[in-house]
Amino acid sequence: MKLIGRVHTWMTTSKTSYPKKPRVASSGDLVLDRRREWAVAATADGFHQAAAEIYEQILERAPFWAIVWFELGEAREKLGDRSGAIAAFESAAARDPDGLLAADLRLAALGAKQTPLAPAAAYVAGLFDQYAAKFDHHLQETLEYRGPALLRAAMERACEKLGRSFHFSRVLDLGCGTGLMGQEIRALCEWIEGVDLSPRMIEEARKTGVYDNLQTGEIVAFLAAQPAAAADLVIAADVFVYLGDLAPVFAASAKAMAAGGFFAFSVQKTEAAEFIVGNDMRYAHAPGYLNALAGAHGFQTISLEDASTRKDRGEPVPGLVVVMRKT
Numbered sequence: 001m002k003l004i005g006r007v008h009t010w011m012t013t014s015k016t017s018y019p020k021k022p023r024v025a026s027s028g029d030l031v032l033d034r035r036r037e038w039a040v041a042a043t044a045d046g047f048h049q050a051a052a053e054i055y056e057q058i059l060e061r062a063p064f065w066a067i068v069w070f071e072l073g074e075a076r077e078k079l080g081d082r083s084g085a086i087a088a089f090e091s092a093a094a095r096d097p098d099g100l101l102a103a104d105l106r107l108a109a110l111g112a113k114q115t116p117l118a119p120a121a122a123y124v125a126g127l128f129d130q131y132a133a134k135f136d137h138h139l140q141e142t143l144e145y146r147g148p149a150l151l152r153a154a155m156e157r158a159c160e161k162l163g164r165s166f167h168f169s170r171v172l173d174l175g176c177g178t179g180l181m182g183q184e185i186r187a188l189c190e191w192i193e194g195v196d197l198s199p200r201m202i203e204e205a206r207k208t209g210v211y212d213n214l215q216t217g218e219i220v221a222f223l224a225a226q227p228a229a230a231a232d233l234v235i236a237a238d239v240f241v242y243l244g245d246l247a248p249v250f251a252a253s254a255k256a257m258a259a260g261g262f263f264a265f266s267v268q269k270t271e272a273a274e275f276i277v278g279n280d281m282r283y284a285h286a287p288g289y290l291n292a293l294a295g296a297h298g299f300q301t302i303s304l305e306d307a308s309t310r311k312d313r314g315e316p317v318p319g320l321v322v323v324m325r326k327t
């Protein structure tokens, strides 16, 4: 199998961080596959020089193998070889026309490319299709994810502040994943629909039985197909980390929402620019950028609070929990 190869195994080099990339089955040559396994094991043990040398040898025989270019880029980055890493990620991108590896995000994180407005849908769907079965356990137990609980609490405080009932009639859960957000707020909603790019995440969400409807699809297209001014809560827990430019989702949410409705979401936080992409291949957004989007799209910011929704390698990831109201 050439190019990316068929994705079927999930091997995390660290169980305490967020998965970044889909994995591949085979180069079509068992000897090369075995060598790559050695390199992956060397990486896991911190032997980045040895790993880089093995990857380079593999690529002499299999220059088409995009993921090995990608992994060589990661190894060179660990070794402090920025230009070598950039060259390897560029080679990966050139051999990955569907963007399944999202090497452009790594190039942006290295400052070698402008920050993409969004990752390729194939990357997000591939990543979460592989992650789906392990998602709840890994995220909640290992990474101590608490986005849904933080969002629920922020919305409850916002309702108290506004003297509004803590109840919603038509709820859209953007990037619903396995349904953790839906489970957290089902009792507050008359009707709740979830959408996600990953069919396997949707399958997991279906098993919870909490959604009135579920769709596999992209958030902005999903919102655009909604009846106008009908939703009174649009919620996105840990989803905008997979979108850079949030203007389209603000615009489409505004159209789908009734006046007085809530738009609630979490993001990773930066102050460096409107949005950036980090080494974790996730986006971070600036508070000023979110407030400016609110102003431009008819939202009032009710609360924008520093809060970490999860840990990475044991450290809280800086984030924001935001509740806006459609004016």
Ligand SMILES: C[S@@+](CC[C@H](N)C(=O)[O-])C[C@H]1O[C@@H](n2cnc3c(N)ncnc32)[C@H](O)[C@@H]1O
Binding pocket: 124, 125, 128, 147, 148, 174, 175, 176, 177, 178, 179, 180, 181, 195, 196, 197, 198, 201, 217, 218, 219, 220, 236, 237, 238, 239, 242, 243
């Ligand atoms: C980290 S998970 C969070 C899932 C869920 N909201 C939760 O709190 O557990 C992010 C989810 O967003 C989905 N996603 C990311 N970008 C998307 C997009 N543009 N359209 C639809 N789903 C998207 C991914 O497939 C993934 O299931």
